[in-house]
Amino acid sequence: MTDPGAGLGGPALLELRDVGKDFGSVIALDGISTTVRAGEVTCVLGDNGAGKSTLIKILAGVHRPDRGQVLLDGQPVSFSAPRDALDAGIATVYQDLAMIPLMAIWRNFFLGAEPTRGRGPFRRFDSARAKEVTRRELLAMGIDIRDPDQPVGTLSGGERQSVAIARAVHFGARVLILDEPTSALGVKQAGIVLRYIAQARDRGVGVVFITHNPHHAHPVGDRFLLLGRGRSLGDFAKGEVSVEEITRLMAGGAELAELTTELERPLPQKDGS
Amino acid sequence: MVIFTFFALQSSVFRSLSGVANWLDPASTLGIMAVAVALLMIGGHFDLSAGVMTGTTALTVGIVATEFGQHIWVAIAAALVVALAIGFLNGWLVTRTGLPSFIITLGTFLMLQGLNLGLTKLFTGTVSAGGIASAGGYGSAEWVFASRLEVAGVEFRVAILWWVLFTALATWVLLRTRFGNWVFATGGDEVAARNVGVPARRTTITLFMTTAAAAWFVGTTLAVRLTSVQANTGIGQELIYIVAAVIGGCLLTGGFGSAVGASLGALIFGMTQLGIVYLRWDADWFYFFLGVMLLLAVLANRLVRRYAEAARR
Numbered sequence: 001m002t003d004p005g006a007g008l009g010g011p012a013l014l015e016l017r018d019v020g021k022d023f024g025s026v027i028a029l030d031g032i033s034t035t036v037r038a039g040e041v042t043c044v045l046g047d048n049g050a051g052k053s054t055l056i057k058i059l060a061g062v063h064r065p066d067r068g069q070v071l072l073d074g075q076p077v078s079f080s081a082p083r084d085a086l087d088a089g090i091a092t093v094y095q096d097l098a099m100i101p102l103m104a105i106w107r108n109f110f111l112g113a114e115p116t117r118g119r120g121p122f123r124r125f126d127s128a129r130a131k132e133v134t135r136r137e138l139l140a141m142g143i144d145i146r147d148p149d150q151p152v153g154t155l156s157g158g159e160r161q162s163v164a165i166a167r168a169v170h171f172g173a174r175v176l177i178l179d180e181p182t183s184a185l186g187v188k189q190a191g192i193v194l195r196y197i198a199q200a201r202d203r204g205v206g207v208v209f210i211t212h213n214p215h216h217a218h219p220v221g222d223r224f225l226l227l228g229r230g231r232s233l234g235d236f237a238k239g240e241v242s243v244e245e246i247t248r249l250m251a252g253g254a255e256l257a258e259l260t261t262e263l264e265r266p267l268p269q270k271d272g273s
Numbered sequence: 274m275v276i277f278t279f280f281a282l283q284s285s286v287f288r289s290l291s292g293v294a295n296w297l298d299p300a301s302t303l304g305i306m307a308v309a310v311a312l313l314m315i316g317g318h319f320d321l322s323a324g325v326m327t328g329t330t331a332l333t334v335g336i337v338a339t340e341f342g343q344h345i346w347v348a349i350a351a352a353l354v355v356a357l358a359i360g361f362l363n364g365w366l367v368t369r370t371g372l373p374s375f376i377i378t379l380g381t382f383l384m385l386q387g388l389n390l391g392l393t394k395l396f397t398g399t400v401s402a403g404g405i406a407s408a409g410g411y412g413s414a415e416w417v418f419a420s421r422l423e424v425a426g427v428e429f430r431v432a433i434l435w436w437v438l439f440t441a442l443a444t445w446v447l448l449r450t451r452f453g454n455w456v457f458a459t460g461g462d463e464v465a466a467r468n469v470g471v472p473a474r475r476t477t478i479t480l481f482m483t484t485a486a487a488a489w490f491v492g493t494t495l496a497v498r499l500t501s502v503q504a505n506t507g508i509g510q511e512l513i514y515i516v517a518a519v520i521g522g523c524l525l526t527g528g529f530g531s532a533v534g535a536s537l538g539a540l541i542f543g544m545t546q547l548g549i550v551y552l553r554w555d556a557d558w559f560y561f562f563l564g565v566m567l568l569l570a571v572l573a574n575r576l577v578r579r580y581a582e583a584a585r586r
Contacts, residue, residue: 094468100461103454111458112470114451123451153525181413 300543317527335402360485
């Protein structure tokens, strides 16, 4: 799975072609195209209501697109349930993390995919192996946890995200979709998570990083898809676009300029008084 | 342990071996139920019909064995089928509707209470089903459910042995199997659990059926032991099970608790119930004591959990 050489410009792992989705008469998404390559980070940027959540749900198999195609390894795919997407190697780390705060880290790590030992009525959760693998996988991602027995609830927000990412990578995710992993975090915690996103990328995973923060997206992103009101505002490769341009496009250029002047007005008055 | 020391110091009967056998008896049938209810609570649900279900199963055993003249084991099997069906119905309704299990099982609780009375009257003409001892095969059923084991010259009820077995089994399932992991996850955060592929609905239904099976076991024990069952058997017990589980450390919100804890809760309950009698105190005070213990237990659990979480930060 891991192939460091498959970096920039490799074949597309996941491709969207003119994907659209309607909810009743509301067009939630229309004409969205982008690519995700192994060992690259594709950032999906957009303000609230831009269609980011709908896009995730299409990729994760929660919704089916009404228009366009989703291609995995160049083959059109259609997921009817999240399980299908997961089996195809597309793992989604949701904002609410899919982790149980009161349960130990190793129990969370293997939740739903517990390794077992023995057979028949004596089939049991192989806890020794689960703890061992958890510690090893987290260490491989550069996450140093004190004790895999501690409840997830005692971890910081950034650590929790990191454990969720490590879990997805361990279970063979080829495409990792991260839903706003940095939005609820402070500057330092967000930095930690960005580092783990880079780690996952370096291990050959194609990452889809959904965020509304251009400053988080720009340092790790290889490709930027900008969404606004369900439509694509542009699909750029790294270097084609700057943080300022992304910010301007996301907020809808003219609106932001207007806002800037509006907010700046009180300043001279203050100086004058 | 404090409670044991307290009563043991006050009463010599309490600390004698026959005294122990005496207070272990109510603790055992309660304990079997408390363990099952604890599993359900860890899984994030309540079962208010658990108490009355012991009555339903006991009455089923009685009526099928006497009114229909069936072999006792046929009656016991019929009661198991009834119990599992009720448990399935509880679980199915809860998972289908997404309504709080509190309300759903309150409904089944009231329905069963009515059915117990109505059907018993219909079949026996009275408000009890008796004469179970005359059913075919009673001897073997008595051996399994209601025999006594002699240890050091004192007779212990076999239910105590079953209780210990069920506690050990439940502990093993909770901590050492995939299903146990799913129980904690379903109770901790059902949506998150489902997102990572835990069959939350199946887990919940299984837990309700487990509680029903425990009610069947206790109901059968009552029927075989007493040979005559009142139609109001078990009513009011459902809250005692929950109290025992909470005293044993189960969180009302689910996702945390243990089978051993629930057993200890049942033990404390049994000790208090008979300890008060041995001290020749008025038994009316029993519920007051129970309430105090419940409050203390909840406060203590909260403190311990806070301390544990703070210490690890």
